[in-house]
Amino acid sequence: MDTKDQIKDVLVKLLKVKPEELKDDAKLCDSIGVDSTEMVEALIALEKAFNTKLSSNEIGKLSTINEIEKIIQSKISK
Amino acid sequence: MEKVAVTGLGIVAPSGIGRRQFWANIKSGRSFIKKITRFDASKYPSHIAGQIDDLEKYSHVSQRLLKKIDAFSHMALIASELALQDAGIDIKKEDPNMVGIFLGNAIGGWLYAETELRDLYIEGREGVSPYMASAWFPAAPQGQVSIYYGIKGFSKTVVADRASSLEAIGYARKTLSKGKLNMILAGGMEAPVTPYALLCCNTYGGLSSDNAHPESAYRPFDKNRRGFVIGEGAGIVVMEPRERALGRSANILAYISGYGTSCDGQNRIDPDPQGQQLARAIKMALTDAGVTAEKIDYISLDGLALDIWDNSEIEAIKNVFGKRVKDIPVSCPKSMFGNLLGASGAADLIITILAMENDLVAPTINLDTPACPGLNYIMKEAKEHKINKALIISRGRGGINSVLVLEKALQ
Numbered sequence: 433m434d435t436k437d438q439i440k441d442v443l444v445k446l447l448k449v450k451p452e453e454l455k456d457d458a459k460l461c462d463s464i465g466v467d468s469t470e471m472v473e474a475l476i477a478l479e480k481a482f483n484t485k486l487s488s489n490e491i492g493k494l495s496t497i498n499e500i501e502k503i504i505q506s507k508i509s510k
Numbered sequence: 511m512e513k514v515a516v517t518g519l520g521i522v523a524p525s526g527i528g529r530r531q532f533w534a535n536i537k538s539g540r541s542f543i544k545k546i547t548r549f550d551a552s553k554y555p556s557h558i559a560g561q562i563d564d565l566e567k568y569s570h571v572s573q574r575l576l577k578k579i580d581a582f583s584h585m586a587l588i589a590s591e592l593a594l595q596d597a598g599i600d601i602k603k604e605d606p607n608m609v610g611i612f613l614g615n616a617i618g619g620w621l622y623a624e625t626e627l628r629d630l631y632i633e634g635r636e637g638v639s640p641y642m643a644s645a646w647f648p649a650a651p652q653g654q655v656s657i658y659y660g661i662k663g664f665s666k667t668v669v670a671d672r673a674s675s676l677e678a679i680g681y682a683r684k685t686l687s688k689g690k691l692n693m694i695l696a697g698g699m700e701a702p703v704t705p706y707a708l709l710c711c712n713t714y715g716g717l718s719s720d721n722a723h724p725e726s727a728y729r730p731f732d733k734n735r736r737g738f739v740i741g742e743g744a745g746i747v748v749m750e751p752r753e754r755a756l757g758r759s760a761n762i763l764a765y766i767s768g769y770g771t772s773c774d775g776q777n778r779i780d781p782d783p784q785g786q787q788l789a790r791a792i793k794m795a796l797t798d799a800g801v802t803a804e805k806i807d808y809i810s811l812d813g814l815a816l817d818i819w820d821n822s823e824i825e826a827i828k829n830v831f832g833k834r835v836k837d838i839p840v841s842c843p844k845s846m847f848g849n850l851l852g853a854s855g856a857a858d859l860i861i862t863i864l865a866m867e868n869d870l871v872a873p874t875i876n877l878d879t880p881a882c883p884g885l886n887y888i889m890k891e892a893k894e895h896k897i898n899k900a901l902i903i904s905r906g907r908g909g910i911n912s913v914l915v916l917e918k919a920l921q
Contacts, residue, residue, distance in 0.1 A: 448572065448577065469640045
């Protein structure tokens with residue numbers, strides 16, 4: 433599974449949304465109506481999944497899947 | 511004060527979810543008190559309760575939302591949906607600023623809180639769900655129902671121990687009478703069948719520990735009573751000003767015409783043994799309704815099945831109704847499914863509405879020999895009887911007294 437699929441997998445399992453609802457280029461608040469509390473939980477889950485530290489300044493409800501992928505890629509490739 | 515119409519009801523209880531299933535079980539006098547199976551409660555002095563095991567089967571709530579809320583909010587959402595359906599109200603067509611929510615509960619959402627607190631001590635800060643902050647507190651169901659339906663009017667959560675939901679309904683009536691809102695979802699919900707909540711109920715000392723006989727353990731007003739049994743559930747009704755209900759040709763189930771409330775101000779736990787303040791609350795409710803004691807033809811009892819509570823309740827009733835007590839049918843149907851604590855008054859209101867509809871008084875089960883004779887106790891089996899004006903009594907620890915007068919809507 434590549435990074436993008438892994439991110440989607442985390443979000444689908446965590447937020448109980450359908451995989452097809454997640455659009456690569458759409459803000460999470462637009463595609464799945466994510467709220468700020470869900471983002472806190474998503475951040476913790478992504479940190480665990482990729483064994484890295486993420487901050488709410490880097491990833492928020494205005495982020496897209498593509499943007500999240502880019503940030504996580506940059507962290508885990510270091 | 512103007513009469514307020516009840517136009518829909520939603521019930522989630524161990525005896526059934528939805529009015530049809532619930533009433534079928536209530537009128538048959540069937541007990542739903544069982545040994546607790548949700549967790550190992552065998553070491554608790556009292557480990558029996560009225561549990562709801564198939565909540566999700568009746569639920570319209572998404573998995574995404576369910577993981578963010580406690581069971582008591584889940585029950586409130588189901589009861590609200592059932593009440594709105596029963597009232598034939600499409601909430602999308604209502605002015606959201608003119609719809610309110612008035613709910614009561616005594617203890618908050620402990621199933622969620624306990625799990626997260628355990629995770630806090632085992633896994634640390636990051637082990638705790640971010641939803642914890644909005645899931646456990648007593649006003650959480652009010653918030654969840656308001657979000658679910660986009661309700662934006664004046665709303666309240668009342669915490670007054672077991673009297674919470676009847677207090678909420680009384681407050682809702684007052685608010686509607688003043689013309690502040692078009693409609694209110696009012697009632698209560700409680701989910702005390704959790705390890706910590708059950709422990710607190712046990713240490714309070716009022717629970718029956720007749721674990722070997724769950725179905726006959728809750729015996730309000732019986733000579734051999736040994737305390738109450740807890741239950742979980744929610745009862746929510748749709749309340750509207752009379753004119754509006756008539757204007758939209760709603761099926762008016764009943765009118766709430768009077769409300770009285772008082773405090774004993776004597777003891778941290780126990781009520782006044784003479785029930786003087788309860789008697790005053792009953793008189794207040796009757797005065798508010800503009801009816802005399804002679805007109806009341808059914809009384810729904812609080813019935814905690816503890817000597818001081820039951821006896822003081824009877825004292826208060828005798829004080830107000832005098833010699834007529836032997837004629838007025840009285841019962842405590844919660845003996846069948848447990849005391850829903852903060853939601854108990856709302857459940858009693860719903861049972862009384864259904865009793866009015868069906869001309870049938872629901873019984874007190876396990877009442878074999880009344881400890882305080884002289885009242886017209888409806889025991890063991892339901893009894894045919896036309897109810898036009900009923901009194902509902904709900905009480906809380908430390909002496910909170912709530913009384914409602916309910917009137918049949920004459921078609």
